[in-house]
Amino acid sequence: MGRIPSVMGKTLSVYPSTTREFKADVSDVVAARRFAIEAVGSWNLGTDDVALVVSELAANAVVHARTPFVLALSLLDDQVVLIEVTDHDHHMPLPAQPSVWATNGRGLMIVDKLAAAWGARATIDGDKILWAEVRVPQIADDQTPQLSRHT
Amino acid sequence: MDETIQPVLEASGGPPVLVLDGELDLARAPSLQRAIDQLRADGHSTIVVDLLGVNFLDSTALGVLVAALARCREAGGDLHLIVAEPRILKVLEITGLAGTFPLHPTRTGTLFLAGEANGQ
Numbered sequence: 001m002g003r004i005p006s007v008m009g010k011t012l013s014v015y016p017s018t019t020r021e022f023k024a025d026v027s028d029v030v031a032a033r034r035f036a037i038e039a040v041g042s043w044n045l046g047t048d049d050v051a052l053v054v055s056e057l058a059a060n061a062v063v064h065a066r067t068p069f070v071l072a073l074s075l076l077d078d079q080v081v082l083i084e085v086t087d088h089d090h091h092m093p094l095p096a097q098p099s100v101w102a103t104n105g106r107g108l109m110i111v112d113k114l115a116a117a118w119g120a121r122a123t124i125d126g127d128k129i130l131w132a133e134v135r136v137p138q139i140a141d142d143q144t145p146q147l148s149r150h151t
Numbered sequence: 152m153d154e155t156i157q158p159v160l161e162a163s164g165g166p167p168v169l170v171l172d173g174e175l176d177l178a179r180a181p182s183l184q185r186a187i188d189q190l191r192a193d194g195h196s197t198i199v200v201d202l203l204g205v206n207f208l209d210s211t212a213l214g215v216l217v218a219a220l221a222r223c224r225e226a227g228g229d230l231h232l233i234v235a236e237p238r239i240l241k242v243l244e245i246t247g248l249a250g251t252f253p254l255h256p257t258r259t260g261t262l263f264l265a266g267e268a269n270g271q
Contacts (some may be wrong), residue, residue: 029178100247104211
């Protein structure tokens with residue numbers, strides 16, 4: 001993981017990314033969360049905040065848009081994960097400022113608190129993308145074998 | 152979801168305790184809602200929700216707890232949360248609800264409720 005210099009003198013990103021499609025079903029919100037935890041964990045990064053943000057964005061797709069959705073995860077630099085959830089409903093989410101006693105509307109509030117940046121945009125196909133950039137801690141990879149000792 | 156969350160009824164006469172574990176999210180929110188509805192229907196206005204074994208809480212499940220808190224207070228009771236997991240405390244804090252629920256770090260912290268539950 002990291003960057004390698006190119007012959008043009010610019011840095012060339014070799015950060016990983018992954019994408020998966022999910023159905024418009026509550027169980028697929030859970031599946032999307034597990035997928036994100038597995039992917040981001042495999043990048044040796046902390047998964048707590050990503051799991052929560054993915055859950056809230058995926059729940060928005062399933063509960064509000066009520067369409068299948070695509071989850072894309074991309075590492076932007078050593079510690080920032082870009083989460084994008086694309087659904088097939090062009091309606092933009094309403095800004096969430098729930099009162100203390102509100103029983104819903106806290107999903108995007110949580111996203112707002114955990115993400116360094118987030119937003120929504122329409123696509124030319126009439127879809128919508130909810131995205132969030134989440135800064136996550138690096139986790140030491142204790143599983144990496146000490147190859148130099150096995151000579 | 153077919154999950155049934157059974158309350159633990161304290162022999163001491165304290166309020167019923169809902170002991171939850173794992174991921175408490177929108178998939179399990181209906182089960183949590185049913186369990187709380189049943190306790191309310193049984194006449195309990197004070198409920199303890201033990202989240203010590205919960206490692207994930209989303210906004211949907213949190214909404215169920217907030218609604219339950221409001222209903223318990225309307226009935227003259229309260230809804231106590233037992234929380235120690237930093238991830239769960241963080242969700243309560245960033246949603247501004249950490250000061251809304253009575254929070255306890257251990258189950259024994261709610262033993263004082265025994266008399267309160269009997270006195271309704």
